[in-house]
Amino acid sequence: MKLKLLLEPLYITTSNIPDIEIKGIKFKSDTIRKGDMFVAIKGFNEDGHNYIQDAILRGATVVVGEKEMDNISVPFFKVHDGREALGLLSSVFFNFPSSSHNMVGITGTNGKTTTSYMLHHILRTSRRSCTLISTVANYINGQESSSKATTPSSLELQEMLSISKDKYVVMEVSSHGLDQKRVEGIGFDFTVFTNLSHEHLDYHKDLDDYFNSKAKLFKKLTTKGESIVNSNCSWGKKLIKQLRNDGVPVFTYGSSAEDNLQLLSCTKDSLNKVRWLGEEWQFHLPIPGDYNVENALAAITVALRIGMDVPTIQKSFMTFSGVSGRFEVHKNNSNVTFVVDYAHTPDGLEKFLSAVVNYPHRKLIHIFGFRGKRDISKRIDMLNISTHFCDEIILTIDDLNCVALDSMISELNELAKIFRNSKITIINDRTKAIEYAWKNAKADDYVVITGKGHELYKEPFILPTKTDTETIKYLFKSQVIPITS
């Protein structure tokens, strides 16, 4: 693409723009190929401006950055914000791909993945082509690929959107993604807010700052775009007020008569009665966890606003099988039930455990841990919740995240000391923690393993290379299969 054309949306119109062709855009100097543009980003660990020479040596013919720079041997263009520029440039380079799709962006502390999967399922079962960009996996043109982030970098994202031939795109938008302008250059037709609670306070200054990052998504609506917000959550209520003040169309879901989609009742066998436009109808949700009803309400509101009819939505829920690593139930030959779940926030854990505790059981045994350095302030809250619901706790490690194993173990010991009771056992190796529960649990016990779900360990040196589900499946293989006559 011609450099002049590429720079237009950044309002760089100086007469000094050379008439050159840009082959690609990169923000990692070691990925530069001859003829690429390098966008220098001032990051959290490194300053991309220090890699400009490296990028030029590798073949960059143009550099964009946010600092004043001297002695650069190729044309250099200064911008106000490198990450924002990267998003806009990528969007131009891939020919504004979001405008060829109906874009749905879903944000919130918990439920983004589940809601995205539900909506993707509803759209696909009604023969609407749909791309899904999520924490667990990505699906583009019906092809599954692995996911490296909840919200990929703007460059990867714009490329994915340009490859997608699907009419709809459902994507999760994290607060990190919003803060780091990864969705810059995207216009959303629908933006969804599931909820907000304590999380990521290692990154965001406080909950207000976290909320303000999430709220940025709702500034990215197209002129005809609509927002869909959970009114059961106090932060959702705050957002609804803000959006209405700004004249943004808002559709709400929740338990109030004022909601556009109101939940009227839920029965034990998962039949949920709702009201939409004065009409009452039911849908069956075939997955456990009553909090998933809220996720379903979010997905249904989008589906209805897209123009889908009620019977189609009802029918599609009948075949929804849930999401990998979320409330995954496995029962062994000794009648012990293992549940793997991704709850890793205090609110998520409380909702998950309040759902599990209702299943008849002898003992509830909880295996969970923490990630090195991440949001240390939530650890006590999570232990409080766990000790409230569970009979036994096996504290382990989610991931070291560059923290030395010894430090992580002493952090766990310190936490256990605060909760001076005999309920807590520490087993730092997660596989061993699961094996311990496997050997010691008795018939009718529930063993719940939370925090990692579908994820592999990022630092596996002493830790397992299996996901929690894989460990359970491996243990299942060791069972003696009873001979049935």
Ligand SMILES: CC(=O)N[C@H]1[C@@H](OP(=O)(O)OP(=O)(O)OC[C@H]2O[C@@H](n3ccc(=O)[nH]c3=O)[C@H](O)[C@@H]2O)O[C@H](CO)[C@@H](O)[C@@H]1O[C@H](C)C(=O)N[C@@H](C)C(=O)N[C@H](CCC(=O)O)C(=O)O
């Ligand atoms: C803390 C954080 O979010 N970091 C993100 C950030 O990286 P950074 O600012 O630390 O990058 P850096 O290492 O300082 O480098 C700065 C610049 O120098 C460049 N550089 C650096 C070295 C070099 O040799 N050459 C070079 O060009 C880098 O390419 C970069 O452009 O910008 C990068 C580019 O977009 C992201 O990949 C990276 O995400 C990291 C990998 C990450 O783990 N992020 C997590 C926290 C995250 O975003 N998670 C959310 C989900 C959260 C949730 O809800 O659970 C997600 O959306 O995935």
Ligand SMILES: Nc1ncnc2c1ncn2[C@@H]1O[C@H](COP(=O)(O)OP(=O)(O)OP(=O)(O)O)[C@@H](O)[C@H]1O
């Ligand atoms: N609506 C909800 N409210 C509270 N907790 C929920 C809700 N939905 C799911 N959870 C809990 O949060 C966990 C993660 O759910 P999900 O993957 O859908 O959320 P997420 O927002 O995508 O999380 P992440 O951003 O970390 O990927 C679930 O395993 C469950 O324990």
